[in-house]
Amino acid sequence: MIESDCILEARGLRKVFGGFVAIAGVDLRVQTGHLHALIGPNGAGKSTLFNLLTKFIQPSAGEIRFKGQDVTSAMPATIARLGMVRSFQISSVFPHLTVYENIRIALQAHARDTWGFWRSEQALHRFDEDVHDLMTQVGLEPLVYTRAADLSYGRKRALELATTLALKPELILLDEPMAGMGQEDVERTSALIRSLARRHTVLMVEHNLKVVADISDKITVLRRGEKIAEGSYDEVAANDEVRSAYMGGAHG
Numbered sequence: 001m002i003e004s005d006c007i008l009e010a011r012g013l014r015k016v017f018g019g020f021v022a023i024a025g026v027d028l029r030v031q032t033g034h035l036h037a038l039i040g041p042n043g044a045g046k047s048t049l050f051n052l053l054t055k056f057i058q059p060s061a062g063e064i065r066f067k068g069q070d071v072t073s074a075m076p077a078t079i080a081r082l083g084m085v086r087s088f089q090i091s092s093v094f095p096h097l098t099v100y101e102n103i104r105i106a107l108q109a110h111a112r113d114t115w116g117f118w119r120s121e122q123a124l125h126r127f128d129e130d131v132h133d134l135m136t137q138v139g140l141e142p143l144v145y146t147r148a149a150d151l152s153y154g155r156k157r158a159l160e161l162a163t164t165l166a167l168k169p170e171l172i173l174l175d176e177p178m179a180g181m182g183q184e185d186v187e188r189t190s191a192l193i194r195s196l197a198r199r200h201t202v203l204m205v206e207h208n209l210k211v212v213a214d215i216s217d218k219i220t221v222l223r224r225g226e227k228i229a230e231g232s233y234d235e236v237a238a239n240d241e242v243r244s245a246y247m248g249g250a251h252g
């Protein structure tokens with residue numbers, strides 16, 4: 001049985017690619033309200049585990065439960081409807097539309113999915129409050145009429161996050177949210193993710209260990225498809241196996 005404080009649980013997850021064991025029977029528990037990071041050296045299996053959890057690929061063995069429900073065979077769209085949403089992959093930003101329009105379209109898409117209406121201009125104003133709320137949450141309020149194409153890289157990611165939040169997720173999955181960012185954007189984005197984690201559970205794969213140290217509640221460390229450590233940053237950083245995995249020259 002799954003305890004109620006655990007929003008996502010994987011048991012014995014295994015993925016074999018043509019004889020190569022990429023994930024070798026991993027157990028993972030993501031606690032409700034946590035910002036949980038998945039780290040490990042290159043080739044450790046982070047992306048594979050992430051793709052398994054978000055149902056982009058099917059496990060060779062094992063079980064995945066979201067809010068107690070078995071989603072091992074569910075499609076990505078199904079788990080998204082249940083409240084587990086992967087950002088930066090599912091959400092799409094339209095470059096020629098403004099920040100406001102992009103967020104409103106995401107809200108419309110979600111509403112249509114749920115209710116099957118919202119067509120008239122008048123009805124669109126029903127979204128104004130939610131658009132405003134989401135823009136505020138991700139710090140894009142001053143850029144309401146800026147086209148997505150004209151935003152900095154970090155701001156674009158903030159917009160993508162807003163369109164993810166429009167889907168009303170309970171669990172947000174972030175795949176290397178800081179990838180390709182300069183220092184200023186990294187600082188802004190990590191503060192943003194930390195603030196989102198006050199209202200949502202977040203599971204992220206992230207290479208930037210400073211960010212992971214600064215904002216995570218719990219960290220799972222993978223190496224060669226196996227979980228080698230789990231706990232707070234201080235706990236995993238003190239683990240001999242983790243230290244030797246990172247001293248092997250690979251980065252986080």
Ligand SMILES: Nc1ncnc2c1ncn2[C@@H]1O[C@H](COP(=O)(O)OP(=O)(O)OP(=O)(O)O)[C@@H](O)[C@H]1O
Binds near residue numbers: 020022042
């Ligand atoms: N589709 C696939 N077919 C065959 N092997 C794969 C496939 N996907 C991943 N692998 C292998 O599984 C192992 C784990 O890869 P994965 O990309 O999950 O690691 P990672 O921890 O995300 O690495 P990185 O930090 O470099 O992104 C690697 O050895 C990789 O070559």
